[in-house]
Amino acid sequence: ETGVTQTPRHLVMGMTNKKSLKCEQHLGHNAMYWYKQSAKKPLELMFVYSLEERVENNSVPSRFSPECPNSSHLFLHLHTLQPEDSALYLCASSQDREGANTGELFFGEGSRLTVL
């Protein structure tokens, strides 16, 4: 139990569907992240929210839309995805301290997404 909970754990969707992934952290952290994990590839950072504001968007296609309503919750809205978007989507949180960050992240268990 890492204190970061993701739902659903598994999701199968068609290319025309709209779905959302949810992440909740119980650690009191001030930053949350979405990562994409594909087989035989490094973890890819998709979105960063610090103090509920999006600070980074690493050129992710617009069919992925994040939402961070407060510091404990993070969503990833999905629409018109492609089969190559099938992957494990990991949420993470951390306590960002200006000038004193360490790179330590706390990950959720991931949402396994399959796009048909």
Add this chain to the structure above:
Amino acid sequence: GQQLNQSPQSMFIQEGEDVSMNCTSSSIFNTWLWYKQDPGEGPVLLIALYKAGELTSNGRLTAQFGITRKDSFLNISASIPSDVGIYFCAGYNYGGSQGNLIFGKGTKLSVKP
């Protein structure tokens, strides 16, 4: 962009054996981290290294921050079945958000009882 070369890609060993894996980069990092991902779980931080040349242990795990700041290794002594999983190295530079890590592709470890 920055990339990390992590090797080996996979290892299949007997219980009780020692394990060694490493990570190299063409650019320097201020921090090296090692994460482990158990099957069906997210990655968990094992060891963080903050100074070139630093050698740090965590139980049966030992990791070192290379003196050139471009590499790191992780050793596991006397492996046990619960060591199974994927081990990721990650490099980090100050000034970015915590999430701005560069990850290696992982070393998948299998342990035969």
